[in-house]
Amino acid sequence: MKRYTWSEANTDERQRILARPDQRASPEVVAFVRQLFAEVADEGEAALRRWSKKLDDYEPATLELSPTVLDSARASLASEDIEAIDFAIDQVRFYHEATKPKPQAIEPLPGVRVRQVWRPIATCGLYVPAGTAPLVSTLIMLAEPARVAGVRDRVITTAPGEGGAPHPAMIVAAATCGLDRLWLIGGAQAIAALALGVWTPRAQKIFGPGNAYVAEAKRQAAALPNGPAIDLPAGPSELMVIADRGANAAMVASDLLSQAEHDADAQVMLVSASDELLAEVEVELQRQLTGLPRESIARRSIEQARAIRVRSLVEAVGVANDYAPEHLSLQVATPGDLVDSIENAGAVFIGAYTAESFSDYVVGPSHVLPTDAAAKSYGGVSVASFMKSFTQQEVSAAGAQRLAGAAARLARLEGLEAHARAADIRFAPARPAEEAVRRRCGEIKRTTKETKIVARVDLDSVVPVSISTGVGFFDHMLEQVAHHGGFSLTLSCAGDLHIDAHHSIEDCAIAFGQALKGALSDRRGIARFGFVLPMDEAEAKLSIDLGGRPYLVFDGAFAAPAIGAYPTEMTKHVFRSLAENLGATIHLSVTGENDHHKTEACFKALGRALRSAIRVESADLPSTKGVI
Structure with missing residues (x-):
């Protein structure tokens, strides 16, 4: 880890300490995705199949989750794996049912009623990367909130594994989430299919993480005329741990490594006022790194990780708010003293026993969270992400009497006379429209x-x-x-x-x-x-x-x-x-x-x-x- 002392750094140096990798797509990636989109838009399914064959050596296919397919997948998994999948889905469903937005109705004035209502998106595209391991948790964290929201069509795309089929765990999780098919296609071509409605249903909003090509494809999809919305800008995984002298160094190190093994670019950061704790964690990191299945990836990430020495926990919170991490762990004796001061984070994990890994799988909230400082203005994916709200407004004749004067006055301030007259005409609806409306x-x-x-x-x-x-x-x-x-x-x-x-x-x-x-x-x-x-x-x-x-x-x-x-x-x-x-x-x-x-x-x-x-x-x- 690279060691820094926050109090000794000036403003420019602090910006460099907290700097992230540039997430802008290279000109080559931008041009590649633009060409792919253009060909799929012009040629349709033929281009989609050609690109999939060229890039991934398979053609897109759908997998119906029939009882036979599901039974075969279940037979391939240990019963403990199936129980864990079921448990995670139950947890995610419970959380999102409890936090589903509810209609709100108010009557700000007699005769004036306003109601905020929520409706689900009709069709959403859920992109689940295949990668080197089945990202079952990502499927659950997207599919289950969408189900709770009431989304009619949940279109899950994922690249097939070895043998042309998804991992059995993906099949079991998808079926348990109430899905009846998977669309076997990955990469930027999957995003193009969802955005353009070629081969797959056209998505109104696209969710899910991916590599630089997928991220750029989502960006270009959102820029299309009448293109889909997207969930969040995606970047490398991030974890900041704030720890005091009493923190368990082994626990802190294990949390840092849990993010470091994601990607060599994963952003891992430890902030503490204790030199002793910083030193102990560095020793623990080296001890725990040895023998990890993804040791080489994690080691490259840890080499770029930052250990920041601060003067106090208050200063540590300031660093966290400046950085706005995707994940923020508070491993201090009295985390309650800090929680209310946290303003920018995708999710906050309070206390030593709240492992970030728990949240990745089984606590309940979605683990699809804002990265790259987006937590300063975005929240993570939730059931509300799969819904949209609008208002229903009802004004009675009596209510119109209370509103019309101020509305007409403001309209005329803005030079919009037709707006003002539309208010005036309702001020005394019993009188002919051409008559002057009596003001009180x-x-x-x-x-x-x-x-x-x-x-x-x-x-x-x-x-x-x-x-x-x-x-x-x-x-x-x-x-x-x-x-x-x-x-x-x-x-x-x-x-x-x-x-x-x-x-x-x-x-x-x-x-x-x-x-x-x-x-x-x-x-x-x-x-x-x-x-x-x-x-x-x-x-x-x-x-x-x-x-x-x-x-x-x-x-x-x-x-x-x-x-x-x-x-x-x-x-x-x-x-x-x-x-x-x-x-x-x-x-x-x-x-x-x-x-x-x-x-x-x-x-x-x-x-x-x-x-x-x-x-x-x-x-x-x-x-x-x-x-x-």
């Missing part, structure tokens, strides 16, 4: 000897909110009402502030109430009632009835005479003026210690109660008497 707006211009006020309320928009009364704290309070009420409010006042703030505050409350009353018009369809109890250090209880009867019950007292230029005694006057000019019954009680917080709680409560009371629920008057 009210505007008041009020001039007295003391003040000159313009107030405008739009209950069907949230912008603008612009308040200028000359009393800063009161401006802030009215902004809170509009924000929490979910409506637009503009109000300007020129008043006799050189005398005091009383006239300006009271007259603004009168004008606001009159504008709000005008926006509500005959109050048809509104909820009418609102109640809210916001609670912090101060508690304000407010209930409101927009039934046309002005009445105020105010229970609260303020110790401070003023908050800035705002006299606290004016709070009761504001609510009385509002109740009288809006035509509302308001009951408000407020308690607390801080007069600023108490006053703000009153106005926030008003906004939240108004939000409930002004919402449109139907086309009817909110009264059993038929009149308000």
Whole structure:
């Protein structure tokens, strides 16, 4: 292993320490795959057979998993092998059934219903490399989540083994996963078949690892017009182990070798704050390497492996998040202290007994995981990978009243008038389309000897909110009402502030109430009632009835005479003026210690109660008497 000290490396050196092999396909591979795709697209099955014969010395064939074929395969395996296959499939099925996405339904507003639903992909292509050994686990990790997702057609392609047939374990696993045939074709030509629908069914999404030619074929397939989606960009296998001084060096070494034996380019990394542990693991690696069936491959990988000395486990987590490994093992005394800090990893293995090999075969989650730092933006293959989601949206006539104003406003901000009109026409569907749609707006211009006020309320928009009364704290309070009420409010006042703030505050409350009353018009369809109890250090209880009867019950007292230029005694006057000019019954009680917080709680409560009371629920008057 190559040893590095993280604290001594500068930024450029750290990038080199964590560098991976370049995964870009060579120009020769790109050109080769492009030619193969072109010939298969032009000539169809004949080209597919020609390429398979040329590259792999066999012609594509299908293998029906008949009872005879299955019995023969089972007879070729030890009973313990069959039990292990069954156990792995059960584990994978259990995990994916438990984590299968479920429909979600919400009602963000009365009359507005949104549902997220999930549907399976109709046809998926599952590429399982043959290699030097049967990758039974890859077949299980792809076929079983696809089955749980409900994929109708699972097309598994794999190259035949010796004698022109797949390994018996592949046959048994495929049949146990509910498949009835295998498509015996490998390499880039298998991807071309799946992508173009030549000989095999055409796949809507292609899954599975492979060599550089397969990876490039998947990339080119995804770039085709109406081409298939693909699962993940694939690269050499990766494992990073974070270990402390108490870690078992033999266990750490065994995990590192389990990845190193995959490929000479496998990325193997050990991160620790203990020089002793790093040294012990290097000794263990050499001891365990000797005699491995794939010793030469593993040894080449270990020669390029990295041992990184850090100052602390916190620094080790930083290295892991920078690297974003496919597999991350935490072999430390208290792994729970680190888990929540991990942001980038394909899968995390917590504690010394959580061998990465367990996850490869029998824990349950798929072992098809992002490599080459893709874990910074991708997750591993799961049952959701074989599904797609979309939304179902339903808006009632009452719901349209709540949405149309803001939608039309935003559409016009973007210069899309047809969008805006499509919203407007639903604002009052009972009226002819050519008529102007009535907005729930009210505007008041009020001039007295003391003040000159313009107030405008739009209950069907949230912008603008612009308040200028000359009393800063009161401006802030009215902004809170509009924000929490979910409506637009503009109000300007020129008043006799050189005398005091009383006239300006009271007259603004009168004008606001009159504008709000005008926006509500005959109050048809509104909820009418609102109640809210916001609670912090101060508690304000407010209930409101927009039934046309002005009445105020105010229970609260303020110790401070003023908050800035705002006299606290004016709070009761504001609510009385509002109740009288809006035509509302308001009951408000407020308690607390801080007069600023108490006053703000009153106005926030008003906004939240108004939000409930002004919402449109139907086309009817909110009264059993038929009149308000």
